[in-house]
Amino acid sequence: MMAVNNRLKLTLAGQAGFVLPAVIFGLVLMSVVAITALLTARDELGSAQAQGQSSAAFYAAEAGFHEVWATWDSIQEQVDSLFPGDSLVLDWQTLVSGSKYQATVFRWDNGDQLMYALSVEGRGPGPLGGQRVLTYSLTSAGNAGYMLGFCCNAAVTVKGGVKLDGDQDGISGFDEHPPAWETANVCQDSLYDKPGVMMEDTTLLEMIDTAGTPYLIGDPPVVQDPYIDDGAFDNFGPLTWDSLRAMADIVMDGSVVEVLLDGSWVYPRYTTNLKGETVCDTSHPGNWGSDDPDDPCFNHFPIILIKGEVEIEKAYGQGIVIIDWDDSQPPGEKGGEFELEKNMVFNGIILGKGCVEIQKGAEFHGAVFVNSDYRNEDSCGGDWDYEMNEDDTDVIWSQCAVDRAIVNAGLADYADPEIMGAIRPLPLRAFGEALR
Numbered sequence: 001m002m003a004v005n006n007r008l009k010l011t012l013a014g015q016a017g018f019v020l021p022a023v024i025f026g027l028v029l030m031s032v033v034a035i036t037a038l039l040t041a042r043d044e045l046g047s048a049q050a051q052g053q054s055s056a057a058f059y060a061a062e063a064g065f066h067e068v069w070a071t072w073d074s075i076q077e078q079v080d081s082l083f084p085g086d087s088l089v090l091d092w093q094t095l096v097s098g099s100k101y102q103a104t105v106f107r108w109d110n111g112d113q114l115m116y117a118l119s120v121e122g123r124g125p126g127p128l129g130g131q132r133v134l135t136y137s138l139t140s141a142g143n144a145g146y147m148l149g150f151c152c153n154a155a156v157t158v159k160g161g162v163k164l165d166g167d168q169d170g171i172s173g174f175d176e177h178p179p180a181w182e183t184a185n186v187c188q189d190s191l192y193d194k195p196g197v198m199m200e201d202t203t204l205l206e207m208i209d210t211a212g213t214p215y216l217i218g219d220p221p222v223v224q225d226p227y228i229d230d231g232a233f234d235n236f237g238p239l240t241w242d243s244l245r246a247m248a249d250i251v252m253d254g255s256v257v258e259v260l261l262d263g264s265w266v267y268p269r270y271t272t273n274l275k276g277e278t279v280c281d282t283s284h285p286g287n288w289g290s291d292d293p294d295d296p297c298f299n300h301f302p303i304i305l306i307k308g309e310v311e312i313e314k315a316y317g318q319g320i321v322i323i324d325w326d327d328s329q330p331p332g333e334k335g336g337e338f339e340l341e342k343n344m345v346f347n348g349i350i351l352g353k354g355c356v357e358i359q360k361g362a363e364f365h366g367a368v369f370v371n372s373d374y375r376n377e378d379s380c381g382g383d384w385d386y387e388m389n390e391d392d393t394d395v396i397w398s399q400c401a402v403d404r405a406i407v408n409a410g411l412a413d414y415a416d417p418e419i420m421g422a423i424r425p426l427p428l429r430a431f432g433e434a435l436r
Contacts, residue, residue, distance in 0.1 A: 056099045057130040061122030064093065064101030065134060068118065075105070079116070082107040083416075098125030114417055115139050145192060145399050146406045146415040149236035150228075151351055152367030154198040155218060155397035159228045160372020161204035162197055164214035169359075169393040171196045173218020177400050178347045178365040184293030187400035193219040194397045200228040218397070233353055233371040237414045241353075245322055247410075248305035250285045259308070261286075263315040268297040288317035291347070301348060301408035306336040313342030313360070318401075320409050323352030323370060340364060347398070348405035363394050366401035 068075075068090070078088050088105040095101070099122060106117040116138040124130035147153075155173045156162065164170060175191035196218030199205060205222065207214055216222065234241050252259055268290045269281040280297035281287055288304070290297040301319040307326065323336040335354035340346055340362040350356055351369040358364055406415050 055130075056097065056124035057122040057132040058134075059122070060095060060097075060099035060101045060124070061120045061132045061134040063095060063099075064103055064120040064122060065118065065136060067093070067101075068103045068120065079105055079107075084109045099123060100125075109417075146403050146412065146417060147237075148349075148351075148406055148411060148415045149239070150232045151236065151369040152194075152349065152402055154195040154223065154367070155395055156196065156368045157198045157228060158368075158370055158372060159200045159230070159232070160370075161206065162199060163206045163208065164216060165208040170215030170217070171395045172215070173197075173221070173397045175399055176365065176396050178291065178398060180291035181293070181347075181400065181404075184298070186293070186404065192399050194399075195219065195223040196221045196397075198223045198225050198228065200224070200226060230371065233351075233369075236351075237416060239411075239414050245305055245324065247303055248322060249282070249302040250288075250304045251307065252285075252304065252310045253307045259310045261310065261312040261315065263313075266312060266315040266317055268295060268300075270296060288315075288319055291316055291318065291345070299404075299408050301405050303409050303411075306338045306352070306354070309337040309339070311339040311341065312346075313340075313344050313362075316345050318347040318405065320348055320405050320411070321346075321350045321352075323350070323354035323356070325353035347401040349402055358395055359393055361393060363396075365396050365398040366405065367397060368395065 072079075075088065075090070082088060082105070084107055086107055090103045090105075092100050092102045101120055101122045103118060103120045106119065108115050108117060117135055118138055119133060119135040121131065121133045151157065155171050162171075173194040173196040175193050177187040177191075181187055196216050197205065199222070202222055202224040205216075207216065236244050239247075252261075265286045266288050267286065269284040269287040270278050271281040273279050278296055280295075280300045282297075282300055282302070287297060287300060288302060289300040292298060303320045303322065305322045305324055307324045321338055323338050325335050336352065337355050337357070338350060339357040339359070341357065341360035342362070343360070344362040345364075346362070347365045349366050349369065350364075353371045355372060356368055356370055406412055
């Protein structure tokens with residue numbers, strides 16, 4: 001009997017020793033399951049929050065694109081100053097929701113086609129910092145607009161003074177195509193307005209009311225730019241002042257006396273090629289092109305170097321006029337002078353170191369870019385380098401005239417594309433996503 005009791009005690013003792021570890025193991029296993037469930041729930045919550053913040057970041061980036069695009073005019077000047085490979089980084093902007101975005105404009109050109117990439121990074125408001133990046137391709141329609149160094153950003157750009165004198169005379173920065181070119185379809189449809197006048201010192205602007213108030217209009221009419229200094233007239237892109245002068249096709253040397261030209265000398269000339277075809281005689285110094293689209297000289301834009309005082313009337317001309325500066329001449333005669341008057345029509349660019357007069361019913365389409373620190377003291381109204389008076393004289397900004405002059409004069413390789421039509425987004429965009 002005692003033996004039976006001992007065996008029963010041993011069995012019960014063995015059973016008690018097994019149950020305790022089993023209970024402990026069960027508790028541990030349940031704890032692991034519970035912790036795993038909690039961690040899984042937390043991860044699911046974090047994933048949902050991250051997804052929400054990622055969506056918030058996406059919409060922040062998209063909102064940023066629309067905001068930048070809607071206010072593109074406010075950054076247009078900075079964008080225009082970018083060279084291929086450059087970028088413009090805009091400041092972070094915070095939305096009402098707490099999300100924020102930052103936009104970056106990259107310039108990358110495809111041959112002659114101006115291209116931009118607008119990359120917008122959006123970030124969600126939460127601690128996980130959901131991040132989305134949207135990149136849009138931007139391009140523009142139309143042909144290139146050209147800049148030759150600092151020329152030309154206005155109808156008239158001057159270091160020195162501007163004098164407007166007379167009824168119905170004036171300067172317009174509102175872009176126009178030369179009337180005779182409209183039927184030739186050589187100008188792009190878009191028009192790009194510029195300031196009427198850009199000056200180093202606008203106090204040197206004089207508008208004289210003699211027979212009636214002259215006009216000065218543009219977008220805006222007048223701009224003061226302290227960077228219009230002597231250096232702006234020493235280099236034209238990769239061309240120096242001397243190398244640009246050396247490219248002249250025609251040299252009008254009136255260093256001491258006035259040279260008077262008119263329609264009896266300035267008119268298109270022709271010759272015959274080996275095939276017996278009539279072609280433009282580009283070698284004749286009196287051939288300054290034609291405004292007739294059917295004329296062989298329609299695309300002839302000579303580079304004309306003006307030494308001394310040259311006056312032209314009752315004729316048509318087109319090209320690039322360079323007003324020379326000659327240190328060997330006496331004071332008051334160092335700078336050249338170019339006068340358009342008596343129903344003269346000229347399309348193109350007038351630039352250099354001297355003075356310009358446009359008067360007596362003359363009409364000019366294009367851009368004037370002159371430095372009056374090199375003025376002729378005895379002409380152009382004394383201290384004034386740009387003078388207009390009498391008989392409905394007009395100087396009108398024309399991107400088309402500037403472009404055709406640069407291209408057909410053979411200077412396109414030295415010029416930079418400045419405008420290529422209105423910027424528009426392409427239907428292409430790339431996405432990037434990251435969690436921080």
